[in-house]
Amino acid sequence: MSVLLALDIGLALLVFAVAARTVFARGAFEAVVDYVAYGLLLSIVWVRLFAVDVALTEAAIGGGVTGVLLVGAAARLRGAETVAAEESPSASLRVVAACLCLLVTAVLAGVVLLLPYPGPTLAPESARHLAETGLGNPVTAVLIAYRGIDTMLEKVVLVLAVVGVWSLAPDRFWGGAPGEARAAQPEPTLAFLAQVLPPIGILVGVHVFWAGADEPGGAFQGGAILAAMWMILMMARLTEAPPISALWLRLLLVAGPVVFLAAGVAGAVIAGGFFAYPPGLAKPLILFIETFMTLTIAVTLPILVAGPPRREPVE
Amino acid sequence: MSIGLDLFCIVAVGAGVFFFLAGTVGLLRFPDALTRLHALTKADNLGLGLVVLGLLPRAGSLLGALRLIAIWALVQLAGATAAQLIGRAVRRKGPAL
Numbered sequence: 001m002s003v004l005l006a007l008d009i010g011l012a013l014l015v016f017a018v019a020a021r022t023v024f025a026r027g028a029f030e031a032v033v034d035y036v037a038y039g040l041l042l043s044i045v046w047v048r049l050f051a052v053d054v055a056l057t058e059a060a061i062g063g064g065v066t067g068v069l070l071v072g073a074a075a076r077l078r079g080a081e082t083v084a085a086e087e088s089p090s091a092s093l094r095v096v097a098a099c100l101c102l103l104v105t106a107v108l109a110g111v112v113l114l115l116p117y118p119g120p121t122l123a124p125e126s127a128r129h130l131a132e133t134g135l136g137n138p139v140t141a142v143l144i145a146y147r148g149i150d151t152m153l154e155k156v157v158l159v160l161a162v163v164g165v166w167s168l169a170p171d172r173f174w175g176g177a178p179g180e181a182r183a184a185q186p187e188p189t190l191a192f193l194a195q196v197l198p199p200i201g202i203l204v205g206v207h208v209f210w211a212g213a214d215e216p217g218g219a220f221q222g223g224a225i226l227a228a229m230w231m232i233l234m235m236a237r238l239t240e241a242p243p244i245s246a247l248w249l250r251l252l253l254v255a256g257p258v259v260f261l262a263a264g265v266a267g268a269v270i271a272g273g274f275f276a277y278p279p280g281l282a283k284p285l286i287l288f289i290e291t292f293m294t295l296t297i298a299v300t301l302p303i304l305v306a307g308p309p310r311r312e313p314v315e
Numbered sequence: 316m317s318i319g320l321d322l323f324c325i326v327a328v329g330a331g332v333f334f335f336l337a338g339t340v341g342l343l344r345f346p347d348a349l350t351r352l353h354a355l356t357k358a359d360n361l362g363l364g365l366v367v368l369g370l371l372p373r374a375g376s377l378l379g380a381l382r383l384i385a386i387w388a389l390v391q392l393a394g395a396t397a398a399q400l401i402g403r404a405v406r407r408k409g410p411a412l
Contacts, residue, residue: 189399196392
């Protein structure tokens with residue numbers, strides 16, 4: 001027991017150290033590398049808190065996809081970085097910002113430490129009704145059944161993020177494809193990985209989605225793994241990002257929220273409540289919704305990484 | 316039998332930890348990017364390989380053991396690819412420091 005406690009304390013200190021490194025890093029790229037390490041350490045923290053679902057999401061999104069997005073952003077900002085450094089705010093402004101940050105941290109820490117123990121919880125209530133959803137994983141039940149509308153709106157946020165990225169495109173590129181054209185000669189090392197890994201990755205992604213009904217996993221984690229496979233293929237230049245005017249792409253981007261919303265409206269008519277599922281049909285309906293959510297996530301994340309269109313549309 | 320297995324676990328995982336330690340020392344002490352990569356790949360390959368080997372008898376089932384081996388194989392693939400990519404970038408642009 002004491003060995004585990006020592007490891008936990010060591011892990012917490014390591015998280016603090018890497019967080020400090022991220023904040024005080026000299027350049028954007030160094031900060032991103034530290035931030036990815038920070039995300040992976042956090043996912044170990046979630047495992048130690050027995051929240052494996054959160055750990056999977058943190059590793060896939062916090063460490064993986066966000067890392068790719070930020071590395072891309074850092075590479076694009078490289079030219080502007082020296083200009084930004086010259087315009088750095090005055091010492092007094094930085095002191096004020098630091099004080100405000102400390103204040104927010106102190107208030108957050110105070111709120112967390114002053115919470116009653118044991119805190120107010122709906123966990124027993126949620127566990128009692130788990131059988132009615134037909135699911136074995138309470139996290140999936142909360143995400144898709146109890147708090148379905150929150151999860152649906154989360155996916156709408158992802159679509160809005162894509163709209164935001166696309167709207168950065170100049171008018172003449174609207175409807176075109178992001179990124180450079182497919183190279184005649186792909187990067188050989190990355191191409192090898194991009195040919196070997198996707199069959200395994202797609203299997204693992206579908207498994208994580210499927211297992212999410214009863215074990216840690218689910219649409220978000222499985223979708224993120226599928227998304228990673230497409231990203232590797234695009235990075236190795238074995239395939240290129242589709243033009244943003246492609247109908248199939250737009251359909252897939254909205255499929256998850258649309259199917260979810262339709263099921264919610266159908267619930268209002270059939271099951272007597274917005275986002276209510278008819279008894280007995282909950283499990284198949286949840287899997288149906290999750291399938292489309294997985295597809296939407298698997299498409300949204302690579303499209304976010306690909307960025308705004310940078311080529312004129314081909315007629 | 317059980318004591319023998321425990322001993323095997325301890326020796327294999329201990330040896331794995333030694334390679335991770337050696338790899339980390341190499342990463343911190345070696346003079347340039349290519350030699351540091353060399354040290355890192357040893358930690359990935361032999362260190363994780365020996366840890367997985369030591370954990371195999373404790374996997375509980377054949378499926379669990381296969382999963383452990385799959386994890387090792389995937390880390391090999393990712394590690395070897397990343398090392399190749401970094402090595403290529405170093406050769407193309409010259410060492411960063």
